[in-house]
Every structure is written in C-alpha cells, then in structure tokens.
Amino acid sequence: MKIAIIGMGPAGTGVVRTLRRHDSDAEITMFSAENVPPYSPPALGDYLITGNKEGLFRHEDDFFKTYNVKQRPGEKIVQVMPEEKQLKTQNNEIFDFDHLVIASGSSLYAPVKGADKKGIYNFKTLDGADQIKRISQEDKTAVVLGGGFIGVEIALCLAKIGIKPTLLNRRGWIMPRLLDVETAGYVEKDLRAQGVEVLLNTEGKEFVGNESVDGLLTSNGKTLTADIYIAATGVKPNIDFIKDTDIEYDQGIVVDEKLRTRYPYIYACGDVAQTIDLLSGKRKIHGLYPVAMDHAQTAACNILGMEREYERPVNINSLKELGFKIIVVGNQKAEEVFEYKTENILRKIYITADKIVGFVLLGDISNAGIYLSLLKKKTNVAKFKHRLLSKGFSPGFLPGMGGVN
Ligand SMILES: Cc1cc2nc3c(=O)[nH]c(=O)nc-3n(C[C@H](O)[C@H](O)[C@H](O)COP(=O)(O)OP(=O)(O)OC[C@H]3O[C@@H](n4cnc5c(N)ncnc54)[C@H](O)[C@@H]3O)c2cc1C
Numbered sequence: 001m002k003i004a005i006i007g008m009g010p011a012g013t014g015v016v017r018t019l020r021r022h023d024s025d026a027e028i029t030m031f032s033a034e035n036v037p038p039y040s041p042p043a044l045g046d047y048l049i050t051g052n053k054e055g056l057f058r059h060e061d062d063f064f065k066t067y068n069v070k071q072r073p074g075e076k077i078v079q080v081m082p083e084e085k086q087l088k089t090q091n092n093e094i095f096d097f098d099h100l101v102i103a104s105g106s107s108l109y110a111p112v113k114g115a116d117k118k119g120i121y122n123f124k125t126l127d128g129a130d131q132i133k134r135i136s137q138e139d140k141t142a143v144v145l146g147g148g149f150i151g152v153e154i155a156l157c158l159a160k161i162g163i164k165p166t167l168l169n170r171r172g173w174i175m176p177r178l179l180d181v182e183t184a185g186y187v188e189k190d191l192r193a194q195g196v197e198v199l200l201n202t203e204g205k206e207f208v209g210n211e212s213v214d215g216l217l218t219s220n221g222k223t224l225t226a227d228i229y230i231a232a233t234g235v236k237p238n239i240d241f242i243k244d245t246d247i248e249y250d251q252g253i254v255v256d257e258k259l260r261t262r263y264p265y266i267y268a269c270g271d272v273a274q275t276i277d278l279l280s281g282k283r284k285i286h287g288l289y290p291v292a293m294d295h296a297q298t299a300a301c302n303i304l305g306m307e308r309e310y311e312r313p314v315n316i317n318s319l320k321e322l323g324f325k326i327i328v329v330g331n332q333k334a335e336e337v338f339e340y341k342t343e344n345i346l347r348k349i350y351i352t353a354d355k356i357v358g359f360v361l362l363g364d365i366s367n368a369g370i371y372l373s374l375l376k377k378k379t380n381v382a383k384f385k386h387r388l389l390s391k392g393f394s395p396g397f398l399p400g401m402g403g404v405n
Pocket of ligand 1: 006007008009010011012031032033034040041042043044045075076077078103104105106123124125153238241269270271272287288289290292318320
C-alpha cells in the first residue's frame, strides 16, 4: 500500500506515528512546502524568545528514519488528481498513491490590499520565525494587524525579545471572537504592561509601498511605519491544489466523520479539515493542536480499516506569554453566567439548559479539567452549578464520584 501525505506538521506526522504504531508496513511518502524537518508550531514563540529548539523538534532527531518514511521536504504539491490517484509537485513530477492524506494546514492572512508585499513576515512557519529572529534587535518596531488569538500571541512574543509592537484591532476590545469586553480588559492591561501598544477600533486598510511594504494605512487615515509587519487577522487553509477538483471545500476541506473526502481513499486532517464543533453542531476549522492529533489518529486508523470517528472538537485557547495563565473554552454567551473575580483573577462559567457551554479562567485555572469534562459529557449541573466556583469544589461533588446523585 502506497500512502502519500501532504504536510509534515503535527497532523501529517501524527498520521505516520499511528500507522507505524499499528505495525503498518505501508510505503509512506511525506511532502512539505517547507524545506525543514517536522516541527511543532506552538513552540515557535518559545523558540523566538529563547532560541531553544527542543520544543520544536521534540527530541526526534530523525523522524523519517525512526518511522521509515520517504521524505520530500521543500516539494510543494500543486495539484491533486483524485480519479487518477496522483499528485503533481511544483517540479511537475507526478506521484502515484493508493491513499492520500491532506494535512497541509493553514497560513496566516489578512484580507487587506497589499498583504502579499515583501516585508510582511509569516510567523506561522519556522522560516518566518527565523527571519524575524535575524532582524530583531532592541529598538526595532513592529506592526501586527489583527487582535485575535494569533495576533496577540505574536505581539507578546515580539515584546519579549525587545521589539516594540503596535497591535491593531478592528473592534473595541481585543480577541472579540473569544473574549467578552471584561475579560479582554484584563488581557489588554497585561499587553500594555509588557510594552505592546494596543490600538482599538482601528482597521488596517492597505499595506502601502511599491514591491516592499513601507507602511500600513489605517482607518484613522494615519500610516503606521515599522521595521516588521505582520498580517494576522486570521488563518486560511492551504487548499489551492484541490480547487480544480470536485473535492468539496468550504472554509476548509469538507470531510465525513471518518475524515474522508468524497473519495474514500483521500482523507483530510488538522487545520485544513472542517469538522463538526461539539457545541454549535456546525462545521468549522478549529486550528488547534489536540484537534490535529485526534484527526491524525482517526485518519490513520481508518486507512488501516480500523473503524474510528473523530471526536467533535471544542474551542480551547490559552495564551502562553501573558503575565498570568488563561484558558478560554467554548461559548462565552449563555443563559446563566456564574463568576468570581478579584483584581487579578477572573473565573466565569457559562451555562445553558443546566449544561456548561463554556468557561474562562484567568489568573487561577484550577478545576479547568473538571469543567472541561463536564462540558464535553454535557453533564446536567443543575444540582451543583452554584458551587462550581466555590473554593472547595472538587470531583467529589460530581455524580458517580461520591457526590451529587
Ligand atoms: C505561533 C503559534 C502558536 C500556536 N499555539 C497553539 C497552542 O497553544 N495550542 C494549540 O492547540 N494550537 C496552537 N497553534 C495551532 C497549531 O500549531 C495548529 O493547530 C497545528 O500546527 C495544525 O497542524 P497541521 O499539521 O494541521 O498544520 P501545520 O502545522 O500548518 O502544517 C502544515 C504542513 O503542510 C505543509 N504544506 C502546506 N501546503 C503545502 C503544499 N501545497 N504542499 C506540500 N506541503 C504543504 C507545510 O509546509 C507544513 O509542513 C499555534 C500555532 C502557531 C503558528
């Protein structure tokens, strides 16, 4: 059996690990647009700040040898031919497969004129992080367009290495898709304390300049200039190579519960696959590492004929470089909100129809695992919802664990 995998990120490598764990002797070939060994993108921030590569490569010096995989780094796939069971590389080479896994991930983007100009750095790849590292010195400045999760994470990392970032956000509070105004206030305060200038209600209109970017024209009519520009209002799946096929896509590739496309021998997993959210029941791109891991295991098991369905994901976000810990899970709107707050701590649990549909824990993340488990199991919390945030709340309160019946 010949298995081709597009992408060497967490999803692609996860597929390989699962295949080999189940003793598959399939011939596996991995393609990657980047000419580097597999790495873990969530560790890019730590790498930028400390220069430490351990988190990136997770002690696997030679992934391909360990897992007996043929590697084609730096070979971008430009076309998938589903009926023919073939791929075309950027060098016009044709490659045959029996099974294909599309694990091509996503790229940072901003739907703003000029966002493809030279001088806009891509902090979603190791090469992008290395480029920033090379030019970063004290007193450099940066403009980060996009005050969502990824923009905030990038601005914090830049501030930690002495760069002075300005973060632009279209709405009146940062991370508006994840946080309410009050929670965003705590995060904004910390961003400013760490040296990030936050511009709210400010939209990026156009990256100006000829070939290279010279500045960012904003909705206030000002042009911001900096040494480093980052366009990060969101991420978009890397799916150009299927656009001429009848593989269905929307925001990302549409898959069934086994992660198969309309072709049963072509799978999609990780940031490129659109799967059904546990809470909303709608298909979406979650863009999360644990989701990529579950997808990878699911796709690999199904290739081997071991029937498995993916676990419906929930949004779980945590910013790694703030001065305090924060975890944001699920919806931040509900019929009832239970909360506890002090100057440095904010804990909110969102409940609809007596079920936890989301929570935010800031400054004190204790019991996060318990709340997540209750949310995922859709446990009825009516009998103990008023105690969820009490100091002594423990698993002992839960049904079947010696507590509420
Ligand atoms: C800075 C940063 C911090 C993050 N922090 C967190 C976090 O704290 N928690 C969390 O859960 N998630 C986090 N994430 C998200 C997480 O990294 C992603 O969900 C995960 O990397 C998805 O894995 P993937 O394999 O699907 O895609 P990717 O990691 O994007 O890998 C895609 C692979 O496909 C290759 N590729 C793309 N196009 C082609 C093509 N045409 N031909 C061949 N190869 C191609 C790429 O070169 C790459 O090898 C973070 C991401 C970033 C960038």
